[in-house]
Amino acid sequence: MPETSDLEGMLREASLYVTRPRMAVLTAVHAHPHTDTNSIIELVREQDGGVSRQAVYDVLHALCGAGLMRRIQPRGSVARYELRVGDNHHHVVCRSCGATADVDCAVGAAPCLTAVHDHGFEIDEAEVVYWGLCPDCKSSSGKGSL
Numbered sequence: 001m002p003e004t005s006d007l008e009g010m011l012r013e014a015s016l017y018v019t020r021p022r023m024a025v026l027t028a029v030h031a032h033p034h035t036d037t038n039s040i041i042e043l044v045r046e047q048d049g050g051v052s053r054q055a056v057y058d059v060l061h062a063l064c065g066a067g068l069m070r071r072i073q074p075r076g077s078v079a080r081y082e083l084r085v086g087d088n089h090h091h092v093v094c095r096s097c098g099a100t101a102d103v104d105c106a107v108g109a110a111p112c113l114t115a116v117h118d119h120g121f122e123i124d125e126a127e128v129v130y131w132g133l134c135p136d137c138k139s140s141s142g143k144g145s146l
């Protein structure tokens with residue numbers, strides 16, 4: 001867990017006021033990377049029951065806009081949020097249960113994958129999602145449940 005003062009420092013560096021909803025969202029997403037909006041709302045309300053859904057949406061929007069938080073949305077999944085930003089890491093997602101984990105960028109810098117044909121575009125990012133079965137789902141399907 002980061003110190004409260006570290007999270008406050010992140011907000012101040014991004015020129016955002018330190019507010020209770022912002023602190024609660026940062027704390028929740030730090031403790032639970034790749035968490036979806038509804039789970040964040042539940043976690044925030046465990047800390048501070050007075051925070052509305054709309055306040056959490058507003059905070060997520062502000063933190064993503066300020067570059068403090070990254071929003072990912074794998075195909076067929078709801079949006080998920082994390083505090084690991086700016087390192088061009090990728091994700092591995094379980095097809096069965098949606099479990100998500102970080103995978104370091106294959107070459108260490110964006111765009112990571114070089115397009116065979118760039119169509120004249122100046123490409124600065126390639127978003128890679130690795131799909132498969134997580135260890136839990138792999139072992140349960142191995143028992144013949146699928």
Ligand SMILES: [Zn+2]
Binds near residue numbers: 096097098135
């Ligand atoms: Zn799974």
Ligand SMILES: [Zn+2]
Binds near residue numbers: 090
């Ligand atoms: Zn991640």
